[in-house]
Amino acid sequence: MxxxxxxxxxxxxxxxxxxxxxxxxxxxxxxxxxxxxxxxxxxxxxxxxxxxxxxxxxxxxxxxxxxxxxxxxxxxxxxxxxxxxxxxxxxxxxxxxxxxxxxxxxxxxxxxxxxxxxxxxxxxxxxxxxxxxxxxxxxxxxxxxxxxxxxxxxxxxxxxxxxxxxxxxxxxxxxxxxxxxxVPDGEYLTPIGKAEIKRHGNDITILTYSRMLLFSLQAAEILEKEGISVEVVDLRTLLPLDRETIRKSVMKTNRVVIVEEDTKTAGAGAEIGMTVIEECFDYLDAPIKRIAGADVPMPKAPNLEKLAIPSVESIVEGIMEVMK
Amino acid sequence: MYEPSKEEAARLLRQMMEIRQFEDKIMELLAKNIAEGGSHLYAGMEAVAVGVISSLNPDDYITSTHRGHGHAIAKDGDLNALMAEILGKKTGVCKGKGGSLHLADLNKGNLGANGIVAGGLGIATGAALALKMSKSSKIVVCFFGDGALNNGITHECMNMASLWKLPVLYLCENNLYAMSVSIFRACSVKDFKKRAAAYDMPAEVVDGMDVLAVKEAATKWIEYVRNGNGPCLLVCNTYRYYGHSRSDPRVYRTKEEEKFYKEKDPIPNFAKICIQKGWLTEHEVKQIEASVTKAIEEATEYAIKSPLPDPEELYTDLYV
CATH class of the missing domain: 3.40.50.970 (Thiamin diphosphate (ThDP)-binding fold, Pyr/PP domains)
Known part of the structure; x- marks a missing residue:
């Protein structure tokens, strides 16, 4: 293609x-x-x-x-x-x-x-x-x-x-x-309100969207070598959330990490995490973890900017913690 | 002076009376707690809505304001459905989901009242853009109050409309007060037609208590806009008889001022002219008034007897 x-x-x-x-x-x-x-x-x-x-x-x-x-x-x-x-x-x-x-x-x-x-x-x-x-x-x-x-x-x-x-x-x-x-040639439509599993795995689910998908996929690659099988769900639409895909993935892996670039407090991840709790709390084997942006205005300095959002490393670390 | 036909004079008088009696009735319903919540009443300003909207074609568009009952009635609104909407009833023009602040009837060209001051400016200007793009001969009249002049989007939209020569008539209802703050305490430029110069569009100020004066000016400027000359600003100086809303004790204005404008009441003054000019007899004026009273009573009864929306309606009409 x-x-x-x-x-x-x-x-x-x-x-x-x-x-x-x-x-x-x-x-x-x-x-x-x-x-x-x-x-x-x-x-x-x-x-x-x-x-x-x-x-x-x-x-x-x-x-x-x-x-x-x-x-x-x-x-x-x-x-x-x-x-x-x-x-x-x-x-x-x-x-x-x-x-x-x-x-x-x-x-x-x-x-x-x-x-x-x-x-x-x-x-x-x-x-x-x-x-x-x-x-x-x-x-x-x-x-x-x-x-x-x-x-x-x-x-x-x-x-x-x-x-x-x-x-x-x-x-x-x-x-x-x-x-x-x-990208295929010719006409196609992607439905709004449907998440897509971008990488299948069994041990833990990452719920993410936008650029953080790319970081999450890289983290999943690294974790594979550590023997951790990560499922990466690309939410694609945040309103309305695809509750069904979220539920199915969590019921399979029993662990959830949310990776989001926005600031953590009252961020998108808060809603996504609460959705997990409403949909499949009983299936969770560990607390939900949010790997999110720092609660600060975005700083100019390149090193601080990198620190203010999740990185492949911080995602790997976060998942290791949840898997302990 | 604009010379209406006998039938037209009767229609203008009737519509103004409908608005006045509609508003007086709502005040009564609020006092009796039959109407809940609040309502911004148009009484005193009837000559503006009626003078302007009667000069439009039925398929032209308007956007209205938080004080929008008058515009809705003048734009061929159904009294029953409007009254029912204000009481939040299932039979209301917006199925009871809008209320006084959101009266709208797209089939009649009313793109809606608005709970946000200057909230209609974007809609009106965008509708005008659509009309221009589709090479339609329809136009939009955008009603707003003196308070909206000081809101940012007003500036943005007037600039854009003039830049693109859009078919929109900006109609400023200057009733001297934005809630409690008078134009003299809120506006650096007191002569509002000067505002139009900033957007290189023409403007006129007219006595908004005189329906024929409004109609004469509106007819002229509607034609100007319809002919593809771009937007203009028509300022109608007027006065609202009730307070801003039900709880307003009107401490910011004097009894003398209220009396002054009461003497300029557009309805009895126009009725007098109609009789003097021989357009209507005294008897005909009384007949019109009595028939309006009956229609308002019927609308009130219809609204009160109508059911509230079904509980299932909570989640309908949000998404297509």
Whole structure:
């Protein structure tokens, strides 16, 4: 199978959906002429014109708000918030308008809006360009939260998000854009709300998502040599969580480590861990462990930045502890 | 001055009376604890909603505000379903899940009231973007209060709409107070039409207690927007007769000021003009009033008798 980057996979998803449905259009800061801060929308302006690939002023609230207005009238806008760190600027639109409008209006409207954004540490950009804020979003009923880790999932999930009649926040990771992986030719969709077991194992389950999947797979490789068989579950969607896949894996391995890049306190892992307890507490042979980001603003210094998020080493160590 | 036909004059008067009596009834229901929670009442401001919305085509869109009953009624809202919604009933226009702050009827072009000040700006501007992209001749009127002028998204949206020449009329209902804080204590620029200059769009200020003045200005600016000239700002100076909400003792304004605006009451003043001009007889005015009273009584009874939503409704309508 051909191998393409995560960036190319996303670009193909946008391109294919725009070609398929003229109601799909893109809007965001620096997405048109510049091609997006991370190059995801490159080339689309030339192909689809500035009506459908729209550079906006730096107005995050208006980007999301107008995306909602256009969605209510039958368009399928894909709006981009350049960094998830900027989501505070449009959180009212997202939380109070986008997420609630269908429910508040008694189901009499649909909001087929996709909000693409990107997060995570790794480029030593400091506290305003490195955050993982998915837990904020998981707390909002009415939206879906998708976080793909691989090129194949990035493409299939973005296409599904655009076709979904619900609002979807689609969170990419800045350190994944250049990663490569096999992506089939032609049309396919990856379902939202379905986790995938990326590595099968018997002794312990890692529940993870986004870039931490890559670290977790490397850790699993190392632990294999120590005689520990690790199952790695890529959650892919954080809202709604795939409770069934989580339950089945935990019932098989009886041990759980959650690997997440966001800050630990009230982070995504807290919800994931509680889900494990609700679903299959009786099957646990050891306490659930969270390997998570440090509860600090992301520091600039490269050594501190590395310390502030999980590493392959910290995952290996954490699992060894649980296996003791 | 705008000269309505006899039928149009009757319609304008009737709608204003519907809004006033609807609001007076809700105040009564709140006092009797039949209506729970709160409600922001539109009484006093009727000439704005009626003057503007009667100048639109039925398939044009509006976005409304936290004080949205008047807009909903003027946008051909069903009195029964609106009253039922305010009481949180199953038969409400939003199935009892929205309430006073979230009255919406997309089939009638009402994209919704909003519990967040300036919450409708993004929706209105985005709807206008959709209309422009689909080369529609419809337009959007975005209602908001003086308080919304000082919220960030207002600036973002007006800039964007003017930049892209979107078909949206920004309609500022200046009732002098954002809850308790007067425009003189909240706005660095008191003459609101100056705000439009920042976005290179035209603006006009009009007496929002005079339905014909509102209608004349609205007709002109709706045509301007419909013709593809981009957005504009129409400021209607008006006054709300009740407090901000049910618990408001109105300590921030004087009895003299309230009396001044009471004398400018858009409904009796317009009725007087109708009689003077021979558009309606005194008898016809009384007939309209009595028929409105009957409709409001019926809506109230309908709402009170309607059941609450079924418990299963808690989790419906969240996702498609």
């Amino acid at each position: 051909r191998e393409i980057t995560y960036r190319q996979a996303l670009n193909e998803a946008l391109d294919e959906e725009m070609a398929r449905d003229e109601k799909v259009f893109l809007m965001g800061e620096d997405i048109a002429i510049y091609g997006g801060a991370y190059g995801v929308t490159a080339g689309l302006l030339n192909k689809y014109g500035e009506d459908r690939v729209r550079d906006t002023p730096i107005s995050e609230a208006a980007i999301v708000g107008t995306g909602l207005g256009a969605a209510l009238l039958g368009y399928r806008p894909v709006v981009e918030i350049m960094y998830i760190d900027f989501i505070g600027l449009c959180m009212d639109q997202l939380n109070n308008q986008v997420a609630k409008i269908r429910y508040m209006f008694g189901g009499k409207c649909t909001v087929p809006l996709t909000i693409r954004t990107e997060g995570g540490a790794g480029r030593t950009l400091g506290a305003h360009h490195s955050q993982s804020l998915e837990a904020w979003l998981m707390h909002i009923p009415g939206i879906k939260v998708v976080m793909p880790a691989t090129p194949v999932d990035a493409k299939g999930l973005l296409k599904s998000s655009i076709r979904d009649n619900n609002p979807v926040v689609f969170i990419e990771h800045k350190m994944l854009y250049n990663t490569k992986g096999p």
